[in-house]
Amino acid sequence: LYLPYAKQLVESKHAYYCFCDKERLDSLRQSQEHEGAKYDRHCLGLSEREIKENLDSGMPYVIRQKMPTEGSVTYHDAVFGEITVPSSELEDQILVKSDGFPTYNFANVVDDHLMEITHVVRGSEYVSSTPKYILLYEAFGWDVPVFIHLPLITKEGGRKMSKREGDASFVDLIDMGYLPEAIVNYVALLGWSPRDNQEIFSLKELEEVFDIKGISKSPSTFDFEKLNWMNREYIRKMDLDAFHAKAIEEYKKASLTETTADLHKVSQLLRERIEFFTQIPENVDFLVKMPDNYDLNMYNHKKMKTSTENSVEFLEASYQSLAQLMDWNFQSIEKALMDTVETLGVKNGQILWPVRTAISGKQMTPGGAFEIADILGKEETLSRLQISMDRLKTFNENQ
Structure with missing residues (x-):
């Protein structure tokens, strides 16, 4: 050929x-x-x-x-304008x-x-070889096509991103839990500026507003924090059913599908809290199994005015209120615990912090005491409360 x-x-x-x-x-x-x-x-x-x-x-x-051997070669680039290279x-x-x-x-x-081909689009490192x-x-x-040389995408420190050096490709980012739409949106804004301050664009919107004139001549740095933010925004805008369908695979990895937890309620919680889907297993592991020997010092919370000592009293009162519930749902759990707050004359956090800690065993969770208890169900919630109270009592006795 x-x-x-x-x-x-x-x-x-x-x-x-x-x-x-x-x-x-x-x-x-x-x-x-x-x-x-x-x-x-x-x-x-x-x-x-x-x-x-x-x-x-x-x-x-x-x-x-x-x-x-003499003179020069001049051509017009859609981004960099007239470029002249000596012969x-x-x-x-x-x-x-x-x-x-x-x-x-x-x-x-x-x-x-x-x-x-009428338009050749490639990286700016080829500007000098185009003549x-x-x-x-x-x-x-x-006919000579239109040449459009795009600024490089670099990593921190200004070095060019390269698959050879282990930098993530599009497929890698998908495997890491990022949404294709968020990746496309983010990359489109690397080296290109829209006419206004809008940052979230659908592919159709990008097709309508994209203009070569908005492309920068300077390299852009790939910022994972900004990509995380954008991916989170896309996740929050997802239809709950669509989110749930995509989350199911992660629930399976965490063995959450083998429990009695209401997975739709879990999805409702997570949609507002995760940045990418591969974060799901670490956010739901406590729903599958209570962490063994979690750190009891989590009960010592200055802001919440709780300690390992007074948490026993707060948990016992909460246990009694929850045990009496006939209907177990978010609203009834909320009412029972807030009634406990009023009965004891304490701050909300003095009840809700110990309860959340006792039934999760984690410092950070995707939901509060009401949501977690609702998902776990009455039997599991009361069981975890009892286990945590017993551990606290033993701990306090040995101090």
């Missing part, structure tokens, strides 16, 4: 055969070590007879593009290798022409 096109350039004097072997090229590079290695056009001056003899004898060859900086690049296969720089020009492509298009007499 590509060799005939290369030979066409040879015939039009825009390319030439090069028979230099590896030893000569290595020697040339060593002699130019302090000048920047560049092919010296040794084979450009070969006569037609010499070229024919070499080809007939089966001598290995490459085909090189013949670059202009003296352009090397006679190889178009076809000695094995007959084309180089990327040659194949992509031929491929883009055959596929009738080589421009010259190829002109040598063939083909």
Whole structure:
């Protein structure tokens, strides 16, 4: 496919055969070590007879593009504007290798022409090499596409993101629990600014408002904190049924599907609290099993005015109130515990903090005492309260 096109350039004097072997090229590079290695056009001056003899004898060859030696090459980039590169900086690049296969720089020009590509979008690191492509298009007499060079996306420290260095790809981000819509939205805003301060865009909205004029010339830093925020916003806007359907796989990983917990109520809680779906197992593990020997010092909370000592009293009163409930639901649990607050004449937190801690065994949970007790059910809630009270009593006796 590509060799005939290369030979066409040879015939039009825009390319030439090069028979230099590896030893000569290595020697040339060593002699130019302090000048920047560049092919010296040794084979450009070969006569037609010499070229024919070499080809007939089966001598290995490459085909090189013949670059202009004077003046400069200027082209218009949709982002960076007019770009001029001196011809003296352009090397006679190889178009076809000695094995007959084309180089990327040659194949992509031929491929883009055959596929009738009108716009070439790529990273700004290719700005300086584009004149080589421009010259190829002109040598063939083909229409030159519009070039749009995008600023690089870098990581902290300014280094280019690279899969080779372990930086996440789109698929990796999906596997990490990010939503495709959030990733697309976030990446669209890297190096591009909309006309207003809007940050959340659907794909259809991006199609309508995206304008090349808004693309920055400067590199953008990939900020995971900003991506986390955007992903959280997308999750919060999800329909509850859609959220639940996607969360089920994570519930299975956490073995939550093997419990009697109302998974729809769990989804209702989590939708407002997680940044990405892979956070779900660590947020629901306590619903599957009460953490063994959790730290009782969590009951010592200065702001809530609770301690390991007074928490026993608060938990016993809460246990009695909850045990009397005939109907177990969020509203009845809330009323029972708030009535306990009023009866004891204490602050809300002095009841709710110990209860939440006693039935979860965790410092942080996706819901409060009412929600967790509702999801666990009456039997499990009372069982956990009793276990925690017994542990606290033993702990206090040994102090």
